[in-house]
Amino acid sequence: MERRLLNPKIDFVFKKIFGSEKHPGVLISFLNAVLKPKNNITDVEIKNTDIDKSYIEDKFSRLDVKAVTSKNEIINIEIQLKNEYNMIQRSLYYWSKLYEEQLEEGDRYDKLCRTVCINILDFKYLKNDRFHNGYRLKEIETNEELTDLEEIHFIEIPKLKKINSEKDIVDVLEGWVEFLRDPESEVVRKLEMTNKEIREAKDELYRLSMDEKERALYFIREKSIRDEISALANAEEKGMEKGIKKGERNKAIEIAKSLLxxxxxxxxxxxxxxSIKEIEDIAVMKK
Structure with missing residues (x-):
């Protein structure tokens, strides 16, 4: 029986494909597609290639991809499946950590390098229809850019519009996002014929999917992520219940005030x- 390909949106698989020293061209192609630099990135040094088993089993761990480009840019890529409603704050925090960690005591500020965070989201988050948004520091009224040292990107997979597989030209970033969304789609199959990096990524995904050890680790990680999503969903549900109860109580207090x-x-x-005690307290406060 033919095995289904593993989900490339699971961070374990994403890191194996985009954060591997064995095929840096995949990451270089992806970064050039996202950042669209005037002069393409030609080389990357991937920093955190190891995947510790304790991280795989920890539902709150982050299996992100960190790299330094040929332009000495520091890049962090994180993929998220569940909306935690804090991606902007979270991304700013991680960006600031990456920026600050460049300096040691006594270092000059001009040593600090351009730092970029790329957030790949499997949910809609920002209030626009674009699947890719990039942000820098700019002047409020004139839109003049202060610096490009800080750059944060959001790629929202569900916002990518359906691509016509008969289309002659597909934007490279659209191709990568389509690969993450559905690596077996007709669009990806067509891209494999012309884009060697996407073909390389698909080959690696196939290899991982056929490897018994990799599949076992994948399912451990998938379970950890499901547990995290379930925990977040339960927290949201309890928060909603608490909010409803608080709303009902506030309404009861207002009714009590009007009936006194x-x-x-x-x-x-x-x-x-x-309770009678609560109403007595309301009566005292009303006076």
Whole structure:
């Protein structure tokens, strides 16, 4: 029986494909597609190639890709499957850590290099229809750029519009996002014929999918991520329940206030569900 390909959006697989020293061309192609530099990146040094088993089993760990480009840019790529509603704050925090960690005591500030964070999201997050957004520091009124030392990108996979497989030309970034969305799509199959990096990424995905050891690690990581998503969903549900209960209580208090002049405390307690002590306290506060 033919095995299905592993999901390249699972960070374990993403890191194996885009963060491997065995095929740096994949990462270089992806970075050039995202950053669109005037002069293409020609080389990368991948920093965190190891994947410790403890990280795979930890549902709150981050298996991101870190690299330094031929232009001495520091790049961090993170892929997220679940909306935690904090991606902007989180990305700014990680960016600031990467920027700050470049300096040792006594170093000059001019040693600091351009630092870029790329967030790949499997959910819609920003309030626009573009699947790719890049941000830098700019003047509020004139839009004049202060510096390109800080750059943060968001790639929202669900916002990529359906690509016609008969289309002659597909933007390289669209091709990479389509690969993450559906590596077996007709679009990706067509791109494999003309784009050697996408073909290389597909070959590596196929290799991982056929390797028993890699599949075992993949399923451990997939379970960890499912556990994290489940924990976040439960937290959201409890938060909503708490919010509803708080809203119902506030409504009961307002009703109690309006009835104090026409009904006795015992009757108000029955009608609102508040205790007699609570209504007595409301009566004191109203005075």
């Amino acid at each position: 002049d026409v009904l006795d405390i015992e009757t108000i307690s029955i009608k609102t569900g508040l």
